[in-house]
Amino acid sequence: MDRRIQNGFERGKSFEIEVDGTKVKAFEGETIAAALLAAGKRTTCKSNAKKEARGLYCGMGVCMGCRMIVDGKPNTLVCQTLATPDCKVKTQNALENWWASK
Amino acid sequence: MKEVEIAIIGGGPGGICAAAEAAKCGAHVVLLDENPGLGGQIYRRLPGGFAVRDEGRLGKDYVEGTKLIRELEQHKEKVEVISGAVVWGVFPGNEIAFLSGDRNERLKANRVILAEGAYDRPVPFPGWTLPGVITGGAALRMVKAERILPGERLLLAGTGPLQLALGAHLVQAGAKVVAILEASSRGAFWKHLPKLLGERGLLKEGFNYIRELQRAKVPVLTGHAVVAVQGDGEVQRAVYARVDNNWKTISGTEKTVEVDTICSGYGLVPSTRLSRLFGCKHSWDRSLGGWVSEHDSYAETTIQGVFTVGECAGVRGALVAAEEGRLAAIRACQQLGRLSEDEARRKSVSVVKRLKKLTGFESALGKMFAMRSGLFAQIPDETVICRCEEITAGEIRSAIAEGLTSIDEIKAVTHAGMGPCQGRICETIVSEMVSIQTGRPPEEVRPHTPRPPVKPLVLGSFAQE
Amino acid sequence: MKQETEIVVAGGGITGTATAYYLAKAGKDVVLVERGDLTRGSSAANAGFVWITYRAPGPALRLGLATLDSYDEMSKNHDMEYEKCGGLTLFETENLFKDMAPFVDVRKNAGLSGLKFLDRNGLLQLEPHLAPFVLGALLNPLDGHINPMRAVYAYAAEARKHGAQLHTGVEITGINIEKGHVKSVITNKGEIKTKYIVNACGAHAPVLGKMVGLKVPIGFQREQILVSEEVPGIVGRPMFTASYKKTVQQGGVGGFTTAFFANQTKKGNLILGGVNDFPGEVTSTTFEAFEAISREAIRYLPILKTLSVRAIRSFAKFYIHTPDALPVLGKVKGIEGFIMASGLNDFGMGVGPGAGKVISELICLGEPSIPLDGFSLSRFEN
Ligand SMILES: Cc1cc2nc3c(=O)[nH]c(=O)nc-3n(C[C@H](O)[C@H](O)[C@H](O)COP(=O)(O)OP(=O)(O)OC[C@H]3O[C@@H](n4cnc5c(N)ncnc54)[C@H](O)[C@@H]3O)c2cc1C
Ligand SMILES: Cc1cc2nc3c(=O)[nH]c(=O)nc-3n(C[C@H](O)[C@H](O)[C@H](O)COP(=O)(O)OP(=O)(O)OC[C@H]3O[C@@H](n4cnc5c(N)ncnc54)[C@H](O)[C@@H]3O)c2cc1C
Ligand code: FES
Numbered sequence: 001m002d003r004r005i006q007n008g009f010e011r012g013k014s015f016e017i018e019v020d021g022t023k024v025k026a027f028e029g030e031t032i033a034a035a036l037l038a039a040g041k042r043t044t045c046k047s048n049a050k051k052e053a054r055g056l057y058c059g060m061g062v063c064m065g066c067r068m069i070v071d072g073k074p075n076t077l078v079c080q081t082l083a084t085p086d087c088k089v090k091t092q093n094a095l096e097n098w099w100a101s102k
Numbered sequence: 103m104k105e106v107e108i109a110i111i112g113g114g115p116g117g118i119c120a121a122a123e124a125a126k127c128g129a130h131v132v133l134l135d136e137n138p139g140l141g142g143q144i145y146r147r148l149p150g151g152f153a154v155r156d157e158g159r160l161g162k163d164y165v166e167g168t169k170l171i172r173e174l175e176q177h178k179e180k181v182e183v184i185s186g187a188v189v190w191g192v193f194p195g196n197e198i199a200f201l202s203g204d205r206n207e208r209l210k211a212n213r214v215i216l217a218e219g220a221y222d223r224p225v226p227f228p229g230w231t232l233p234g235v236i237t238g239g240a241a242l243r244m245v246k247a248e249r250i251l252p253g254e255r256l257l258l259a260g261t262g263p264l265q266l267a268l269g270a271h272l273v274q275a276g277a278k279v280v281a282i283l284e285a286s287s288r289g290a291f292w293k294h295l296p297k298l299l300g301e302r303g304l305l306k307e308g309f310n311y312i313r314e315l316q317r318a319k320v321p322v323l324t325g326h327a328v329v330a331v332q333g334d335g336e337v338q339r340a341v342y343a344r345v346d347n348n349w350k351t352i353s354g355t356e357k358t359v360e361v362d363t364i365c366s367g368y369g370l371v372p373s374t375r376l377s378r379l380f381g382c383k384h385s386w387d388r389s390l391g392g393w394v395s396e397h398d399s400y401a402e403t404t405i406q407g408v409f410t411v412g413e414c415a416g417v418r419g420a421l422v423a424a425e426e427g428r429l430a431a432i433r434a435c436q437q438l439g440r441l442s443e444d445e446a447r448r449k450s451v452s453v454v455k456r457l458k459k460l461t462g463f464e465s466a467l468g469k470m471f472a473m474r475s476g477l478f479a480q481i482p483d484e485t486v487i488c489r490c491e492e493i494t495a496g497e498i499r500s501a502i503a504e505g506l507t508s509i510d511e512i513k514a515v516t517h518a519g520m521g522p523c524q525g526r527i528c529e530t531i532v533s534e535m536v537s538i539q540t541g542r543p544p545e546e547v548r549p550h551t552p553r554p555p556v557k558p559l560v561l562g563s564f565a566q567e
Numbered sequence: 568m569k570q571e572t573e574i575v576v577a578g579g580g581i582t583g584t585a586t587a588y589y590l591a592k593a594g595k596d597v598v599l600v601e602r603g604d605l606t607r608g609s610s611a612a613n614a615g616f617v618w619i620t621y622r623a624p625g626p627a628l629r630l631g632l633a634t635l636d637s638y639d640e641m642s643k644n645h646d647m648e649y650e651k652c653g654g655l656t657l658f659e660t661e662n663l664f665k666d667m668a669p670f671v672d673v674r675k676n677a678g679l680s681g682l683k684f685l686d687r688n689g690l691l692q693l694e695p696h697l698a699p700f701v702l703g704a705l706l707n708p709l710d711g712h713i714n715p716m717r718a719v720y721a722y723a724a725e726a727r728k729h730g731a732q733l734h735t736g737v738e739i740t741g742i743n744i745e746k747g748h749v750k751s752v753i754t755n756k757g758e759i760k761t762k763y764i765v766n767a768c769g770a771h772a773p774v775l776g777k778m779v780g781l782k783v784p785i786g787f788q789r790e791q792i793l794v795s796e797e798v799p800g801i802v803g804r805p806m807f808t809a810s811y812k813k814t815v816q817q818g819g820v821g822g823f824t825t826a827f828f829a830n831q832t833k834k835g836n837l838i839l840g841g842v843n844d845f846p847g848e849v850t851s852t853t854f855e856a857f858e859a860i861s862r863e864a865i866r867y868l869p870i871l872k873t874l875s876v877r878a879i880r881s882f883a884k885f886y887i888h889t890p891d892a893l894p895v896l897g898k899v900k901g902i903e904g905f906i907m908a909s910g911l912n913d914f915g916m917g918v919g920p921g922a923g924k925v926i927s928e929l930i931c932l933g934e935p936s937i938p939l940d941g942f943s944l945s946r947f948e949n
Binding site for chain 2 (some may be wrong): 604605606611631687716717720724793796797834840851852853854858861862864865866871872875876877878879880881882
Binding site for chain 2 (some may be wrong): 004006049065
């Protein structure tokens with residue numbers, strides 16, 4: 001199922017972003033969160049203490065649930081961050097994979 | 103430091119209308135909003151790269167948003183809009199500090215209008231932290247602005263008419279909505295709904311929503327709520343049940359459905375971090391969403407020159423936000439000498455009239471869809487309440503049992519509310535829990551004392567010397 | 568609330584709760600009153616350094632060592648996140664190694680035998696993220712850190728367990744003295760007859776002093792701190808610079824002092840400091856402090872910039888400032904039963920419990936195990 005709705009508008013340029021090493025399609029102006037949802041990816045990080053999977057919750061930069069490592073920056077809120085061509089996105093594994101990301 | 107006559111924080115209907123009105127009165131205004139474009143939550147624009155062919159097909163909200171933004175654009179020379187500006191602190195002398203990208207900036211304002219809006223009320227149940235449980239607002243944003251389906255088989259759980267709008271948008275776009283769970287009882291919901299939609303100018307829209315839902319055979323189950331969500335690392339199914347008048351689960355009525363996404367929409371909580379930082383006095387009103395700043399009939403708070411408009415001053419919908427924004431702007435302009443008292447009064451007459459009509463009704467509505475405590479009373483001990491620090495209901499309950507009853511104390515001892523969301527998620531839940539466990543009304547549970555930064559602040563945002 | 572007791576402890580910070588605990592443990596009838604809740608004072612808002620390096624050899628250092636013992640004992644039943652992980656004083660100039668040598672020598676002979684200079688390589692082995700301009704450090708393996716709020720609640724819980732009554736929301740508004748003896752305290756919730764009152768009101772100790780006609784030269788020195796989000800291990804132990812910076816503000820008034828320090832909590836939050844000044848009884852945080860602390864933190868720990876680490880909180884409370892940076896502890900002349908337990912400056916977490924123990928001995932036994940003469944209020948008379 002294509003999760004992108006088509007109705008009364010046209011999307012802009014499309015490009016690829018890299019999510020955990022895999023290419024994911026995104027459109028200019030979309031948030032990383034939207035591109036991930038469209039690709040059916042829901043887990044953005046493992047929580048720090050209990051190491052439980054977390055993902056998008058509030059969708060507006062309030063809950064801090066959608067943390068990922070984006071271009072080496074951990075704790076990036078993907079619901080508030082626009083996708084850019086070739087940006088590298090990684091699932092954040094609690095506090096564990098911060099260094100490898102540099 | 104840059105100095106302006108009026109700084110407006112928040113670019114939703116409240117902030118946009120405040121800016122437009124102030125500019126009309128001749129004032130110089132800066133409008134700050136954290137998003138890439140104006141519109142706030144309800145009127146959020148499509149992503150920057152999208153080209154709109156037919157606005158009408160994007161829905162009534164989109165068109166209304168465009169109208170307001172156009173009105174503002176007519177006053178370009180008076181209004182500086184700074185998008186992508188996250189306000190993280192306010193300091194004495196009305197100094198407003200914000201992050202613009204990775205850079206720190208500051209401005210000083212003679213008058214400040216806060217239009218921060220609101221956020222979805224967090225309601226915990228087992229499994230609510232699983233990926234796939236999102237708020238109703240997040241779902242609306244995805245389907246209305248990003249134009250993406252947040253899931254394929256969805257269950258909506260919560261209260262209030264926004265759920266119907268969301269459900270309709272979802273099925274229109276081809277998603278399967280297995281049901282909409284409305285916690286309030288059948289009688290109350292269907293009786294008040296048409297009146298409510300009518301008052302919001304949404305009667306036609308509302309009927310369309312309902313028709314859309316009927317066409318797609320989406321059951322609206324009143325008197326029901328979600329009990330738990332399950333899945334191996336992500337949402338796979340949900341358990342729901344009938345609830346009593348206090349929204350407590352009636353055991354034995356549980357049913358399980360396979361879904362990939364739950365949209366939790368239990369109304370909104372006013373954003374009051376900035377008004378609290380300013381030191382404005384706040385009071386509790388359940389029908390307005392909880393703690394809200396006290397203000398006079400011109401939206402001026404107990405701190406002179408600081409106004410709160412729209413949902414941050416009480417959840418009452420976008421139309422109220424817009425009018426309140428205008429009213430605050432008129433008053434601020436009068437205080438700045440841009441309008442005489444007479445002019446100000448003349449300008450505000452029609453605004454006040456519209457506002458009175460809207461608010462009279464909205465508060466009745468607020469009461470009807472206000473949260474009931476049953477949902478909080480039944481949270482199992484092992485369920486996480488503070489999502490940031492991962493503090494469970496049990497840990498919070500034992501702190502309360504030890505005699506800690508203020509949010510600050512519970513925070514100090516359990517860490518609930520100490521994480522990066524600065525308590526936005528757990529504060530309301532903890533205060534409900536204190537209230538339930540101690541029998542005190544929520545207004546007696548003292549809220550947090552917020553401090554800057556109200557949003558995480560990149561340490562590297564200050565230029566090195 | 569009881570209307571009669573033997574001892575009223577005023578103030579629910581680390582000093583007050585520890586005093587109440589030791590008194591109750593010794594079987595005394597104790598009531599602790601706190602005007603706010605237990606998070607109201609400085610003890611709930613500090614960096615959690617448990618440092619004894621800077622206490623002068625003699626009674627002050629002994630109070631520090633007694634504090635460490637107290638934490639060890641308390642840790643058996645309470646997770647206060649206490650760790651004796653060592654503490655570092657950072658040196659940015661070669662001179663500091665030389666200048667600090669006599670300081671270290673006297674302490675080595677007074678119970679801090681583990682004190683040790685580290686050169687840059689030695690330091691980098693412990694703290695690989697420090698910037699190259701840090702040339703070395705002084706390490707005290709006995710120093711460490713604690714979660715200050717947990718510590719306060721632990722002492723409070725133990726005090727209760729031993730029979731003390733703790734009341735929050737109770738403010739002392741007056742003290743009755745008869746014939747030079749404490750008779751009762753007046754609170755917003757009524758009067759309590761008592762023989763002793765322990766003034767552990769932190770920076771507000773002068774207010775209680777004034778009630779009995781004493782001038783207590785304790786003042787409000789505001790200290791501001793930033794707290795980061797949880798990050799992986801960046802600093803291994805509390806560290807503090809040996810050099811500070813003074814910033815004079817426009818017009819030459821209201822300047823502030825910046826001194827870098829860093830500590831990391833068990834959960835991973837960095838506590839970054841610090842800026843202090845004397846604005847009076849003000850606990851707001853300032854933009855200038857955000858700026859100064861952030862800059863210093865990045866200068867010392869450049870990794871914070873690389874990882875784009877964010878501050879999520881700031882706080883400001885008071886150092887319990889005295890003119891000679893020594894505490895004010897013990898009896899006062901002319902008022903029998905009025906006991907001072909304040910003036911813990913910026914070292915309350917490193918001295919408070921020890922002070923509480925000694926104050927309890929003073930009351931119970933008449934003679935404390937550590938002499939308090941050097942800390943008496945009367946030293947300020949001239
Ligand atoms: C996620 C979400 C979706 C919603 N969708 C709908 C809908 O589809 N239909 C409907 O009828 N109602 C919707 N609502 C309800 C909606 O909030 C109101 O009807 C309306 O948007 C209120 O307008 P406002 O001007 O008060 O605030 P908002 O529209 O919320 O505007 C506030 C603005 O301030 C910004 N802001 C807040 N804090 C800061 C800060 N510190 N720095 C910078 N900017 C800041 C916010 O990002 C936002 O853009 C939604 C609410 C939420 C939370
Ligand atoms: C930002 C900051 C960082 C610091 N970092 C460190 C550190 O890392 N290590 C360290 O050792 N020290 C540190 N300090 C210093 C340390 O916090 C203090 O020395 C210590 O907390 C003092 O404890 P106290 O119990 O004496 O006072 P407080 O904790 O201030 O307690 C006094 C209590 O008395 C109450 N009170 C006042 N008046 C009345 C009244 N009339 N009736 C009833 N109750 C009353 C107050 O409400 C208060 O709760 C720091 C201080 C600050 C501000
Ligand atoms: S989903 Fe809540 S911050 Fe992004």
